[in-house]
Amino acid sequence: MTDLVIETDSLRKEFVSRTGQRRVAVRDLSLRVPTGGVHGFLGPNGSGKTTTIRMLLGLAGATSGTMRLFGEPVPHHLPQVIDKVGAVVESPKFSPNFTGRQNLLLLARSIGAPDTKVDQAIETVSLDGRERDRYKAYSLGMKQRLAIAATLLKDPALLILDEPTNGLDPAGIREIRDTIRTLGASGVTVLLSSHILAEVQQVCSSATIIGNGRTLASGPVDELIGAGTSHRVVVPDPAAAQAALTAAGFTVTTADGHLLVDAEQPAQITRALGAADIWLAELTPVRADLETVFLELTSGDTLGGDR
Amino acid sequence: MTKLLLVELTRLRWRRAVLVLLAVCFLVPALVWGGWMWNTRPVSDADLRQAQAQVDEFRNDPSLQREIDRCVQHPRQYGVPSGADEATARELCGEMMGPTLEMYLYREQLDVAQGRIDTGAGVITILIGLIMLIGTTFVGHDWNSGSMSNQLLFEPRRIRVWGAKALIVFGVGLVTSVLALAGFWAATAAVAAHRDLKVPPGTWDLIRDSALRGALLAALAGVGAYALTMLFRSTVATLGIMFGVSVGGSILIAVILQEHAQRWMLYNNVYAWLFDGLDYYDESLCRGGFSGSYSGDGNECMAHLSQSAGAQYLLVILVVSVALSVWSFRRRDVP
Numbered sequence: 314m315t316d317l318v319i320e321t322d323s324l325r326k327e328f329v330s331r332t333g334q335r336r337v338a339v340r341d342l343s344l345r346v347p348t349g350g351v352h353g354f355l356g357p358n359g360s361g362k363t364t365t366i367r368m369l370l371g372l373a374g375a376t377s378g379t380m381r382l383f384g385e386p387v388p389h390h391l392p393q394v395i396d397k398v399g400a401v402v403e404s405p406k407f408s409p410n411f412t413g414r415q416n417l418l419l420l421a422r423s424i425g426a427p428d429t430k431v432d433q434a435i436e437t438v439s440l441d442g443r444e445r446d447r448y449k450a451y452s453l454g455m456k457q458r459l460a461i462a463a464t465l466l467k468d469p470a471l472l473i474l475d476e477p478t479n480g481l482d483p484a485g486i487r488e489i490r491d492t493i494r495t496l497g498a499s500g501v502t503v504l505l506s507s508h509i510l511a512e513v514q515q516v517c518s519s520a521t522i523i524g525n526g527r528t529l530a531s532g533p534v535d536e537l538i539g540a541g542t543s544h545r546v547v548v549p550d551p552a553a554a555q556a557a558l559t560a561a562g563f564t565v566t567t568a569d570g571h572l573l574v575d576a577e578q579p580a581q582i583t584r585a586l587g588a589a590d591i592w593l594a595e596l597t598p599v600r601a602d603l604e605t606v607f608l609e610l611t612s613g614d615t616l617g618g619d620r
Numbered sequence: 621m622t623k624l625l626l627v628e629l630t631r632l633r634w635r636r637a638v639l640v641l642l643a644v645c646f647l648v649p650a651l652v653w654g655g656w657m658w659n660t661r662p663v664s665d666a667d668l669r670q671a672q673a674q675v676d677e678f679r680n681d682p683s684l685q686r687e688i689d690r691c692v693q694h695p696r697q698y699g700v701p702s703g704a705d706e707a708t709a710r711e712l713c714g715e716m717m718g719p720t721l722e723m724y725l726y727r728e729q730l731d732v733a734q735g736r737i738d739t740g741a742g743v744i745t746i747l748i749g750l751i752m753l754i755g756t757t758f759v760g761h762d763w764n765s766g767s768m769s770n771q772l773l774f775e776p777r778r779i780r781v782w783g784a785k786a787l788i789v790f791g792v793g794l795v796t797s798v799l800a801l802a803g804f805w806a807a808t809a810a811v812a813a814h815r816d817l818k819v820p821p822g823t824w825d826l827i828r829d830s831a832l833r834g835a836l837l838a839a840l841a842g843v844g845a846y847a848l849t850m851l852f853r854s855t856v857a858t859l860g861i862m863f864g865v866s867v868g869g870s871i872l873i874a875v876i877l878q879e880h881a882q883r884w885m886l887y888n889n890v891y892a893w894l895f896d897g898l899d900y901y902d903e904s905l906c907r908g909g910f911s912g913s914y915s916g917d918g919n920e921c922m923a924h925l926s927q928s929a930g931a932q933y934l935l936v937i938l939v940v941s942v943a944l945s946v947w948s949f950r951r952r953d954v955p
Contacts, residue, residue, distance in 0.1 A: 367953070370773060371772065372772060373953040373954070374951070388776070391776045392776055392777050395773070395774070395775075395776050400773050402773075406765060406766035406767050406769055407765065407767050407770065408761065408765050408767050410761075415634055416767075418630075419627055419630060419631055419771075420770065420771070420774050422626065422627045423624060423771070423774045423775050424623075424774050424775075425623055463770065467774075
């Protein structure tokens with residue numbers, strides 16, 4: 314049994330247009346999602362997130378590279394693990410003339426789940442009362458909830474959610490995020506694909522950032538953000554402090570009446586200033602948000618991948 | 621696989637367009653049957669009275685009387701032997717020009733044997749078209765709505781998904797066609813018995829065989845339409861192909877194959893399969909061909925298309941469609 318729920322190596326996907334032009338959507342992508350928690354899958358639009366997910370789920374074939382789900386190579390062994398994987402890929406896709414319940418019943422019966430499971434899933438996503446309405450009469454939020462209900466029919470150990478809050482109103486977004494957090498806390502591994510940085514920062518414990526079909530960074534969200542951490546230093550004599558810190562090897566920038574110092578640990582700053590007999594009035598860690606990291610990492614990426 | 625078959629059967633039952641088409645599969649043959657029975661109904665007393673009234677009315681028409689007078693005066697001009705006395709000449713002229721009761725009572729009798737190869741073939745053709753529509757609309761909806769990808773997230777073995785849907789289209793198509801044709805011919809048999817009509821021996825066996833072959837053909841045609849929709853992922857594309865083949869296919873074959881075209885016409889092969897072979901006119905076999913110096917009796921221009929040759933022709937079309945469809949569904953990305 315591996316600790317990785319999702320594992321890809323050198324994954325590549327090329328599309329060939331009708332005119333014969335090749336477009337690389339995913340190139341040498343290595344994605345590792347550990348068991349448990351909510352893992353963010355971040356990237357700008359067109360960076361290859363959905364294509365990667367579709368390859369993992371067998372909806373699209375990889376040009377080259379390997380993929381594993383629960384340690385099993387996919388797509389060859391996908392039937393052996395698909396019962397443990399719930400997924401919403403892009404927008405929800407159901408038969409518009411069937412009711413929400415009918416749509417779920419067909420999916421549930423295809424895996425031999427009892428009809429009561431459908432009612433439970435409907436209740437979990439708060440669609441009870443509207444389950445006998447036709448799908449086409451649902452709001453976007455209700456459609457998203459129905460799609461999440463469909464994933465719950467399997468009792469999944471892995472949930473793959475591709476932009477699940479797209480098009481939702483603020484209340485709907487909060488509901489979906491709460492649901493994701495709850496699922497993540499209950500032991501289900503969630504892969505949350507999103508280009509909304511705040512969402513990933515709020516919900517995810519770890520993340521992978523991709524751009525242009527490549528992995529740019531991966532790890533716990535705190536570490537990803539921490540990589541860009543600096544400290545706000547307020548001292549009576551900023552010029553003297555800057556000189557002392559620069560001499561000690563720190564990168565220092567001056568700001569409006571204070572200094573910004575890049576350092577892994579604040580103690581390193583106090584030690585250097587103390588040695589120069591300069592005493593701190595204020596030392597505050599300034600944490601970069603995920604947006605800063607994301608923009609730094611993905612700067613220069615073009616939408617739609619290489620051509 | 622059983623689970624999947626039941627799911628696909630449920631999906632088909634819940635699809636309203638399919639239900640409407642299934643109803644039409646029974647309604648249209650019923651209408652055709654009703655029209656056939658009405659047009660061959662026996663002459664009733666009321667019909668007889670009406671015909672007699674029409675004969676009387678026409679006989680009393682002054683223009684007819686004038687014409688009879690002219691005939692009596694110039695019998696040879698009217699093909700009546702001259703030399704007869706006036707009363708005989710008037711009677712002969714009246715018989716020749718005057719209306720008879722039969723003229724107003726002419727109606728074809730119900731001919732079950734002939735009905736097998738004209739009305740029966742028509743009903744089978746209608747059923748083939750309708751079952752094809754069921755096949756294409758059933759799965760076209762999955763592609764149009766995008767729900768196919770959702771289905772594959774629950775059953776990623778694509779061949780099984782393809783096969784389950786195809787089996788349901790085939791099964792529903794076969795049962796529907798068998799029931800519709802059985803109802804059609806059972807009702808015809810009942811009417812024939814009620815009218816005391818003599819049906820040539822062996823006719824009902826021929827009808828049973830043709831109907832079963834027709835039902836099988838309709839079901840397989842449904843699978844063919846389903847396969848094309850899975851290949852093109854669009855109901856509209858399949859309907860376009862069906863329309864194109866039915867309208868332009870014959871023209872194209874005629875242009876390409878010219879005098880040998882009849883062998884390869886779709887309808888001739890269907891006909892050969894349904895009715896134990898087909899004798900068709902092939903100009904290339906005529907003495908003299910296109911030279912214009914033809915002097916035969918016509919028999920040498922007839923070619924025979926056997927039932928097995930017709931079946932092979934249709935089977936090749938089906939196998940090619942299915943193979944392409946399965947290959948495409950297995951290999952191509954699903955949106």
